[in-house]
Amino acid sequence: MDFSWTDEQQMLLESTRRFVADHYDWARRRQIIASAEGRSAPVWQQFAELGLLGLNVPEAEGGLDGGPIGTMLVSQALGAALVVEPYLSSAVLATRAIAKLASQQQRSAWLPRLASGELVAIVAHDEPGTRHNYSAIDTRATLSGDSWTLSGQKAVVYHAPLADLLLVSARVGDGREWGLFAVPRDSPGIRLQSFTTVDAQRAADIELDNVSLPAGARVGGDVAADLPAVLDYGLTALCAEALGALDTLLAMTIEYARTRVQFGVPIGRFQALQHRMADMLTQVEQARSMAYLAASRCESPSEAERSAALSGAKVVIGRAARFVGQQAVQLHGGMGVTDELAVSHYFKRLLAFELRFGSTEAHLERYGAYL
Numbered sequence: 001m002d003f004s005w006t007d008e009q010q011m012l013l014e015s016t017r018r019f020v021a022d023h024y025d026w027a028r029r030r031q032i033i034a035s036a037e038g039r040s041a042p043v044w045q046q047f048a049e050l051g052l053l054g055l056n057v058p059e060a061e062g063g064l065d066g067g068p069i070g071t072m073l074v075s076q077a078l079g080a081a082l083v084v085e086p087y088l089s090s091a092v093l094a095t096r097a098i099a100k101l102a103s104q105q106q107r108s109a110w111l112p113r114l115a116s117g118e119l120v121a122i123v124a125h126d127e128p129g130t131r132h133n134y135s136a137i138d139t140r141a142t143l144s145g146d147s148w149t150l151s152g153q154k155a156v157v158y159h160a161p162l163a164d165l166l167l168v169s170a171r172v173g174d175g176r177e178w179g180l181f182a183v184p185r186d187s188p189g190i191r192l193q194s195f196t197t198v199d200a201q202r203a204a205d206i207e208l209d210n211v212s213l214p215a216g217a218r219v220g221g222d223v224a225a226d227l228p229a230v231l232d233y234g235l236t237a238l239c240a241e242a243l244g245a246l247d248t249l250l251a252m253t254i255e256y257a258r259t260r261v262q263f264g265v266p267i268g269r270f271q272a273l274q275h276r277m278a279d280m281l282t283q284v285e286q287a288r289s290m291a292y293l294a295a296s297r298c299e300s301p302s303e304a305e306r307s308a309a310l311s312g313a314k315v316v317i318g319r320a321a322r323f324v325g326q327q328a329v330q331l332h333g334g335m336g337v338t339d340e341l342a343v344s345h346y347f348k349r350l351l352a353f354e355l356r357f358g359s360t361e362a363h364l365e366r367y368g369a370y371l
Contacts, residue, residue: 120160
C-alpha cells in the first residue's frame with residue numbers, strides 16, 4: 001500500500017503544523033486551559049479559516065471532503081501540540097455523523113455552520129458502565145404525537161460543556177431501532193455535571209430527564225447499523241492524535257538525553273538508556289503503522305474488517321502510549337511528573353487516550369470477537 005501523501009494532503013499537514021507552531025505554543029496553551037471556557041474562540045475561528053473545520057464536510061455542502069487520510073494528518077498535527085479545542089468532538093465526529101446520517105435539510109442547516117465555526121456539536125453516546133460497547137445504551141426516546149421525549153444518561157462526554165448542539169443516541173420503540181437526536185445544550189430537562197479531564201480538556205456527564213423535542217429533532221432514521229461506523233471514524237482520528245503526541249514525546253526525550261549531563265557526560269551516551277529509547281522508537285513506529293491501518297480501513301463496508309482493524313490499532317497504540325509515556329517520565333527523572341515540564345502533559349494526554357473510546361482490554365475483547 002502506498003502511504004505517500006498527495007500534494008494537497010502534504011500542504012494540509014504542513015499548514016496545520018505551521019499554525020500550531022506559530023499560534024499554539026506552550027504559553028498560549030496554558031492561557032487557554034486556565035480560561036473559563038477552556039478553549040479559544042480566536043483559535044477556533046482560525047481553524048475555520050484554514051478549512052480544518054470543513055475537512056469532513058462534503059464538497060457538495062461547501063467542505064473539503066478530506067476523508068480519513070486528511071483527517072488523520074490534521075489530527076496528528078493537533079495531537080503533537082496537545083490542542084484542547086473540540087476538533088475531534090465537533091469537526092470530526094459530529095460533522096461526520098451529520099454528513100452520513102442526517103437528511104438533506106438537516107445537512108444544509110448544520111454543515112455550513114459547523115465548517116464556519118459558528119456551531120459546535122458533539123455526539124453523546126457512551127453511558128455509565130458501557131466500557132464503550134457500541135450496542136450497550138439504555139437512553140430511551142418515546143414519540144408522543146408530534147414530539148419526542150428523551151430520558152437517560154451519558155457519561156464522560158468530551159467537550160459537552162462547549163457544545164451548542166448535542167447529538168444524543170437513544171433506543172426507539174422496542175429498543176431494536178436506534179435514533180440520533182439533535183438536542184440544544186440548554187434544553188429544559190438537561191443537566192450537565194461538568195469537569196476537567198486528566199488531560200486538561202472539558203467534559204461532562206449528562207442527564208436527560210424527560211427532555212421534550214420536536215419531531216424534526218431526529219437525525220435521519222434508524223442509525224443502529226451506521227452509527228458504529230461513525231464512532232470508528234472518530235476513533236481513527238483519536239489514534240492519529242495519540243501518534244502526534246507520541247512523536248513529540250519521543251523527540252523531547254531524545255533531546256533531553258542529549259543535553260542532560262551526568263557524571264560529566266550526556267546521559268544519552270549511557271547504553272542502558274540508549275536501549276530504552278530504542279524500545280520507545282520501536283513502539284512509536286508500531287503505533288504509526290497501526291494508525292495508518294486504521295485510516296485505511298475505517299471506511300470498509302465490512303463491519304468485521306473495520307472493527308478488527310480499529311480495535312487492533314487501539315490496542316497497539318494504547319500499549320505504546322503507556323510504555324512511551326512511562327519511559328519518558330522516568331528518563332526525565334523527578335521533573336517528569338511536574339506541571340511545569342511539558343512531558344507530564346503529554347503523559348496525561350496519552351493516559352487519557354488509553355481510556356477514551358474504550359480501554360485496551362475492552363478492544364482486545366472486541367478484536368477477539370471478530371477473529
